[in-house]
Structure formats: C-alpha cells, structure tokens
Amino acid sequence: MGCWAAGSSLGHLKAQCRLCVCFTMLLLLTYLFYCLTGCCDLAPSLSSSLPPGDRPGLPRNLTASPDPAEGTDLSVLNSFGSKEFPQAIIIGVKKGGTRALLEFLRVHPDVRAVGAEPHFFDRFYEKGLEWYRNLMPRTLEGQITMEKTPSYFVTREAPGRVFAMSRHTKLIVVVRDPVTRAVSDYTQTLSKNPGLPSFQSLVFKNSTMGLIDTSWSAVRIGIYAKHLENWLRYFPLSRLLFVSGERLVTDPAGEMGRVQDFLGLKRVVTNKHFYFNQTKGFPCLKKPEGSSRPRCLGKSKGRAHPQIPSEVLLRLRDFYRPFNLKFYQMTGQDFGWE
C-alpha cells in the first residue's frame, strides 16, 4: 500500500514537471512570435523623444516609440526593425548628381533610404519630427537611415533645424561646376516650361554691363561658399563630406569609396557594381536595390543641355571664380572648375 502511494506521488510529480516545461516552452514561443512580428517595438520607448544619434547605447529595436500613423496596420506590424531619424542626409546640391549618389548607396545592404525627397527641413518642418521619422524605412541594428533633399543646402533655416534633430547628423554635399550646374538647372525648368526665356536673358541683370543676376536661383545655388558658411555655423567641417559630381560620373567607385568611409560603412559598393552605358553616357548600376537587372537613372538625369553662347558661359565662369576659390579653401579640396 505504502509502495503504491510512493509510486503514485512520483508519477504525479513527473506529470507536473512535464506541464511546467510545456508552459515555459509556450511562454518562450509566444515571446518569440511577438518579437518576430515586430510587436516588441510597441513597448513604450525609453528615450524615443531623443533622435537616434543622441540615444546612448540602446539596442535599436528598443528605441522606437509607438507609431501613431500606423494604427493597427498588420502589414506594418509584420515588418522588421524600427523607423529612425536619418543619421546621414544628402543636403545638396540641386543638379549635382544627388540621385545617382543615393541610388548607388542604396546598393549597400547597410543603407536604407527614402526614395522620394521628403523636403522636411525646408517645406514641411511644421509637420513635426514624428511625421518626418514616419517617412523613413525601417532599419535593423547596424543599418543607416538616409534621405536626400538637395534644396536643404540653400535653405537658410535648414542647418539649425537639422542640428535640432541631431548634431551628430552626417551631411553629404554633391557639388558640380556651378556653370554646368546652372545650365542643368535651366534645362530642367525649360523641360517643364518650353516658353522660358533664353538662359542669357535670365543670367544677366544688365547684359551690356555683364552684371550677373544673383537673384536667379540657377545662379544663386552655385555660390557654394556662401551656403556653406551657413552650415558651418552649426556643424564642424568634419561632419560634412563633399562629393565631386564630376568624379561621380568618371570614377563612381572611387567617390563611393570615400562616401562609404565617411559613413563608417564597409566598402561594399565597388567597381564591380558599375558599368558605363554608352547610350546613356553615364555609369549605371549592374544590380540596383531590389532588382537583378542593370539599370540607369531615368530620362530626367543626363539630359542634353541647350547650346549657350560661349561668351555668356565665360562671363559666368568669371563671376564664380572667387567664390569657387573660397569654397576650395573652406573645404580643403580643389574641385578643378576652371
């Protein structure tokens, strides 16, 4: 009888143990499931009001705050990672080659970028930082969030606003010979408005005196030294990288090497990612992000420019020379615009 009682209580204990193990497994599996579906992100953030660059040592999936714009959208809950403020922004310049640079960077597995230009720091600042963060793609730990809006470089308020988001933001400026850039800018406007007056009638305030009209944005944008002064009030030079728009065409892998170093990324994007497309006249990607087929940039990039009288271009070149020299001095780089 005593023996039977001992055997029965041992059996009972075994059953309890099995139940215990099952319950623990169930708990673990539930936790795993929630983490994989991104629900762990919904835990209240420890420091979500701080931008990413300013959050000390937290795993990135712990830093995301609840996403009001997403509501209960299951497709979003199912995605991995979290939305972060950009740690690096291509701030300019318009027609410098900013799209090419962003598309080349997107090949890198550790770069995630918004495709469209957000224009947050110039046009939509009143929408607030959370609106901006929600535009960003989700990133995993170790990945960099990026965006490009070339008009930031010439927006007076932009440096202070970017600084207010994070003083650690890395800034990339793609610069191109200001004369060619002005013609490229004009070509773009002309494509939207074929009735536009000629380049020469817009570039001069007084053509007989040869006075350049600096109020015309196509001219003003190219005075790089002036705009850079504005950024240097907030950011040290070490936080900025100047990419040569010319070299981005002639040696894309070389420029990409510098950009990846600046961003603290492994040099993944190299020569083997590019081929020169003779028809386009530009380097193109063998395998752009999300595609296995070679692709060049669209028709609006690498357009033929209208013929501008050489004396007009010479006058414009004279106008830019002192500003270019100042810019070389400020950046410590000679871009070779003659």
Ligand SMILES: Nc1ncnc2c1ncn2[C@@H]1O[C@H](COP(=O)(O)OS(=O)(=O)O)[C@@H](OP(=O)(O)O)[C@H]1O
């Ligand atoms: N790989 C490649 N393919 C095509 N185009 C290239 C490339 N690399 C640089 N570029 C030059 O980029 C110029 C357009 O500059 P952005 O992309 O900064 O223009 S924009 O401000 O976003 O409208 C564009 O100017 P245009 O030639 O005047 O069209 C190009 O010269």
